[in-house]
Amino acid sequence: MRRWYLISIPYIWLVVFFLVPFLIVLKISFSQTAMAIPPYIPVLDLSRGIDGLKDFFSHLSFDNYRFIFSDSLYINAYISSVKIAAIATFLTLLVAYPVAYGMARAPKEWQPTLVMLVILPFWTSFLIRVYAWIGILKKEGLLNLLLMNLGLISEPLTIMNTTTAVYIGIVYSYLPFMILPLYASLEKINPSLLEAAADLGSPPIRSFWQVTFPLSLPGIIAGCFLVFIPAVGEFVIPDLLGGSETLMIGKTLWTEFFSNRDWPVSSAVAVILLLVLVIPIVLFQRSQQTQREAGA
Amino acid sequence: MKGRFSYFNATSIALGFAFLYIPILLLVIYSFNESKLVTVWGGWSTKWYVNLLSNEGLLSAAWVTLRVAFLSATFATILGTMAAIVLVRMGRFRGRTMFSGMIFAPLVMPEVITGLSLLLLFVAIGFDRGFWTITIAHVTFSMCYAAVVVQARLFDFDKSVEEAAMDLGAGPVSTFFQVTLPIIAPSVISAWLLSFTLSLDDLVIASFTTGPGATTLPMKIYSQVRLGVTPEINAISTILIGIVTAGVLVASYLTRRQATREDRERRAAVA
Numbered sequence: 398m399r400r401w402y403l404i405s406i407p408y409i410w411l412v413v414f415f416l417v418p419f420l421i422v423l424k425i426s427f428s429q430t431a432m433a434i435p436p437y438i439p440v441l442d443l444s445r446g447i448d449g450l451k452d453f454f455s456h457l458s459f460d461n462y463r464f465i466f467s468d469s470l471y472i473n474a475y476i477s478s479v480k481i482a483a484i485a486t487f488l489t490l491l492v493a494y495p496v497a498y499g500m501a502r503a504p505k506e507w508q509p510t511l512v513m514l515v516i517l518p519f520w521t522s523f524l525i526r527v528y529a530w531i532g533i534l535k536k537e538g539l540l541n542l543l544l545m546n547l548g549l550i551s552e553p554l555t556i557m558n559t560t561t562a563v564y565i566g567i568v569y570s571y572l573p574f575m576i577l578p579l580y581a582s583l584e585k586i587n588p589s590l591l592e593a594a595a596d597l598g599s600p601p602i603r604s605f606w607q608v609t610f611p612l613s614l615p616g617i618i619a620g621c622f623l624v625f626i627p628a629v630g631e632f633v634i635p636d637l638l639g640g641s642e643t644l645m646i647g648k649t650l651w652t653e654f655f656s657n658r659d660w661p662v663s664s665a666v667a668v669i670l671l672l673v674l675v676i677p678i679v680l681f682q683r684s685q686q687t688q689r690e691a692g693a
Numbered sequence: 694m695k696g697r698f699s700y701f702n703a704t705s706i707a708l709g710f711a712f713l714y715i716p717i718l719l720l721v722i723y724s725f726n727e728s729k730l731v732t733v734w735g736g737w738s739t740k741w742y743v744n745l746l747s748n749e750g751l752l753s754a755a756w757v758t759l760r761v762a763f764l765s766a767t768f769a770t771i772l773g774t775m776a777a778i779v780l781v782r783m784g785r786f787r788g789r790t791m792f793s794g795m796i797f798a799p800l801v802m803p804e805v806i807t808g809l810s811l812l813l814l815f816v817a818i819g820f821d822r823g824f825w826t827i828t829i830a831h832v833t834f835s836m837c838y839a840a841v842v843v844q845a846r847l848f849d850f851d852k853s854v855e856e857a858a859m860d861l862g863a864g865p866v867s868t869f870f871q872v873t874l875p876i877i878a879p880s881v882i883s884a885w886l887l888s889f890t891l892s893l894d895d896l897v898i899a900s901f902t903t904g905p906g907a908t909t910l911p912m913k914i915y916s917q918v919r920l921g922v923t924p925e926i927n928a929i930s931t932i933l934i935g936i937v938t939a940g941v942l943v944a945s946y947l948t949r950r951q952a953t954r955e956d957r958e959r960r961a962a963v964a
Contacts, residue, residue: 404783404792407776407836411795414833418810421817435816496709499702511706513945518713520887520937522894524911524918525930529716532723532922539719572713623801630803632897637918647805654809654901664813667806674803682797 419671426664427457437661461665471649471666475673478646481560481635482628485567489575489624490617492568497579497616498609501586512580519573527566527637534562534638558640566634571627575620582616583609615688622681626674646670717934724927741928751913751929757824758893758910765831766888772832773839773884774877778869780840781847799837807834808901815902822904830902831895835888842887846880879948886944890937 428437465471500511518526533539534557541553556562586609594604632647639645646666654663724742728735745751776796783789799807811830815822854876858868874881896911903912910929917926 400783403775404779404786407772407779407840408788408792410772410833410836411776411792414811414814414829415795415799418814421813422806422810425813492709492712495701495705499698499704499706499709502698502702503706504698509949513941514710515713517938517941518717520890520941521717521934522890522911522930522937524894524896524914525720525933526716528914528918528922528926528930529720531918533716533719535922569712569716572709576709626801627803630805632803632805633915647803650805650809651897660813663809667809670803671806674801678798678801681801682794685797 422664422667424457425661426461426668427459428661428664429458429460430659430661435660436658461661462669464662465665465669470644471646471669474644474646474649475669477644478629478631479673481563481643481645482567482625482631485564485571485628486621486625488564489568489571490621493572493575493579493620497576497583500576500580501583508584512577515573515576515580523570524633526570527633530562530566530569530638531557534565557638560639560643562638562640563635563643563645566638567624567628567631570634571624574623578619578623579613579616582613582619586612615684618684619681619688622677622684626677626681629674630670720927721931721934724924724931726924726927729924741924742932744925745928745932748925750908751910751925754908754910754913755929757907761824761828761831761899761909762889762892765828765835765892766885768828768832769835769839769888770881770885773836773888774843774881776836776840777843777847778873780844796837796840799834800841802834804895804897805901808898811898812901822902823907826902826904827899827907827909830898831888831892834898835891838891839884839888842884843877843880846877850876879944879951882947883944886940890940893933893937 425437431437496515500508500515503511531538535541536553536555536557538557540556541550544550545553556565590608590612591604594608595601599607630647631645632651635643635645635648636651639648647670650663650666650670653659653666725737725739726733726735727738727740776792780793780796808830811826811833812822815826820826855868855872858872859865863871894911895909896915899909900912900915903909910933914926914929917923
């Protein structure tokens with residue numbers, strides 16, 4: 398029964414530190430804010446047995462959810478997070494596709510180095526990479542300096558603290574997540590398919606749209622999920638690069654928790670965010686699983 | 694995929710890599726700037742690095758961060774390797790779907806949710822927050838990355854060598870340490886390095902799970918970044934980038950050396 402030891406150790410760890418915490422978030426999202434430590438009621442008191450349990454359930458309420466749905470701030474934050482993440486994912490795809498395509502067509506002996514060069518920035522601190530853009534994008538930053546010296550603009554552009562800066566930040570930070578799956582699927586395409594298309598008289602552009610592009614769809618799907626899902630809940634990028642007009646739910650949750658210290662409302666915000674993301678997450682896992690099984 | 698490597702391909706690679714690397718490069722260059730202003734180049738200087746040495750808050754945060762990263766990477770690698778073996782070698786067992794779900798979900802989970810949920814757990818069980826809670830939180834999300842890295846390696850290695858060891862009378866434990874572990878070692882090292890850098894990087898989860906007295910470097914950097922760009926942050930960032938780059942280069946060298954060695958052995962076996 399050694400096998401059960403091996404299974405149970407990581408299993409129990411994940412149940413205790415991944416699954417149970419979610420149940421607690423769910424529970425607290427139905428609690429009420431209180432001036433207490435911890436700052437919510439009711440607290441489950443199992444030492445009182447069944448009475449404690451009854452007391453606990455009778456005090457649960459939907460108030461936090463009612464509050465979130467009645468305040469347009471929250472609804473707008475969800476909608477705008479999804480919108481910003483979707484647009485940013487599309488932009489990332491546009492930037493990543495030519496790069497991945499070029500990598501897949503590069504001489505074989507270059508390819509490991511190119512892959513390595515894509516992965517390297519991903520290992521560098523996320524916070525630092527976002528920070529690097531502040532010096533570039535701000536009003537007296539390097540981009541404005543360059544454009545003014547080139548005589549392209551006479552007035553400095555305002556990019557910092559706008560949603561544009563958030564798009565740049567997301568595209569930049571998540572680019573490796575898009576390039577790698579795209580490259581993996583483009584690299585696998587059998588060249589004889591393209592030769593066959595050419596022999597049958599298809600011009601290169603048409604071969605691209607009718608052969609290469611459809612065959613790279615698994616990579617596109619995987620890449621889009623890998624960018625979209627974390628981007629919806631992103632905190633660092635909208636906080637450092639975005640302005641007051643950029644509404645994103647990760648930032649709302651952070652403020653609710655750290656500034657307003659309202660734990661029940663932040664828990665409810667988290668539960669709804671998870672519900673928004675659960676469909677893409679499940680779809681993503683499905684697609685990964687079918688790919689793994691097809692590959693095996 | 695093959696085909697002609699055109700100018701278009703070369704240009705898109707060049708532009709893509711310029712986009713990826715120029716911001717980091719500028720950050721590194723401006724860490725050596727004599728002037729305090731980002732846009733004014735005042736000549737080369739290492740004074741910001743010297744200043745770092747006397748910034749005690751930053752140094753103690755760096756020390757906390759390194760200890761958390763070292764401990765959490767080590768535990769995450771052990772747990773992640775176990776999880777990878779379970780996923781690849783154990784076949785079907787009850788609860789397998791949930792297990793693989795719990796391995797893959799944290800990879801895409803928004804950090805704010807992971808952080809909040811762990812904090813609420815620690816509060817609910819009355820665990821004092823600080824160094825250990827950050828470490829536990831980091832083990833939890835890093836082990837999932839570690840599991841994925843090791844799993845990829847376990848998938849494509851020849852199971853018959855393990856079976857041969859068992860046939861020759863080795864128990865499962867000694868088979869693991871004498872046969873399996875040496876083969877998957879490069880991926881275990883990569884998993885450790887990945888877990889280490891993930892922990893080194895993390896701002897959001899650490900901010901939620903920390904308590905009084907435990908400030909990590911990203912938290913320190915974040916609080917200073919909000920006040921504006923300073924050459925000192927550039928300097929500490931450059932040091933971090935240097936450490937991580939060195940680590941990645943070593944790991945990729947190890948992996949490649951192993952690949953060539955295996956290749957040679959395979960050819961020798963055929964000849």
